[in-house]
Amino acid sequence: MVQNRIHPKTKRRYMNRMRDVIKGLSRTVLVYRQPIKSECPNCYYDKMTSRSSGRCVFNEDTVTGTGGKPPTTYQMIQAADARQALYDPNGNMATRYKYFSCGRCPVCNGKGYLETQRRRWIACLVTWDPNLGASTNNMTFTPAGTEGSTIVQLKTDPKNLDLFKNSSRIVVDGVECKLSRPPIIRGLGNQTTMVVTAFTTEKPKIDTDEIIKDYTGGG
Numbered sequence: 313m314v315q316n317r318i319h320p321k322t323k324r325r326y327m328n329r330m331r332d333v334i335k336g337l338s339r340t341v342l343v344y345r346q347p348i349k350s351e352c353p354n355c356y357y358d359k360m361t362s363r364s365s366g367r368c369v370f371n372e373d374t375v376t377g378t379g380g381k382p383p384t385t386y387q388m389i390q391a392a393d394a395r396q397a398l399y400d401p402n403g404n405m406a407t408r409y410k411y412f413s414c415g416r417c418p419v420c421n422g423k424g425y426l427e428t429q430r431r432r433w434i435a436c437l438v439t440w441d442p443n444l445g446a447s448t449n450n451m452t453f454t455p456a457g458t459e460g461s462t463i464v465q466l467k468t469d470p471k472n473l474d475l476f477k478n479s480s481r482i483v484v485d486g487v488e489c490k491l492s493r494p495p496i497i498r499g500l501g502n503q504t505t506m507v508v509t510a511f512t513t514e515k516p517k518i519d520t521d522e523i524i525k526d527y528t529g530g531g
């Protein structure tokens with residue numbers, strides 16, 4: 313076992329130093345987890361089309377207490393507003409209940425479900441265009457169709473492994489990125505740091521062709 317040759321004290325010192333380095337030099341990276349989908353509370357979901365059925369939950373069949381008569385449009389609006397007031401008495405949350413007669417649900421915009429974004433700021437050591445080493449062919453894990461995108465390497469605490477593994481996208485220095493391969497744990501002995509490799513999904517705003525054109529035009 314190679315590990316046994318390293319003195320525990322050395323290991324511990326190395327781990328502590330790596331932690332200090334990450335803490336000291338790190339920038340915060342925004343990690344988006346898969347959004348949570350929940351059925352729209354304001355309309356009926358149509359499983360056949362995977363969309364909103366276009367029918368409001370406040371309708372002639374559900375709004376009662378109208379003396380046996382079908383509810384008027386005004387009564388259905390009132391029922392929805394009352395439900396919204398119950399959900400959000402202070403009036404500072406998003407609309408969840410709003411009457412509509414037919415067509416597009418104003419709460420989910422016809423999707424039939426609501427998405428809750430989940431994101432977290434994580435401290436990482438950020439290296440743009442890392443030299444991944446001549447011994448490893450760094451192009452082997454670049455997904456197809458991403459030629460021309462920039463690689464970014466992040467070093468962070470291994471406790472963030474699951475968060476990164478389940479992320480849908482990340483934002484590094486304001487630039488949208490996607491993970492190019494699962495994160496790897498690196499270090500001596502015990503887990504010390506986790507290395508995340510990602511690539512940009514945004515194209516640069518000015519491409520090099522335009523810059524060259526400008527130069528030739530000016531000269």
Ligand SMILES: [Zn+2]
Binds near residue numbers: 352364417422424425
């Ligand atoms: Zn809806």
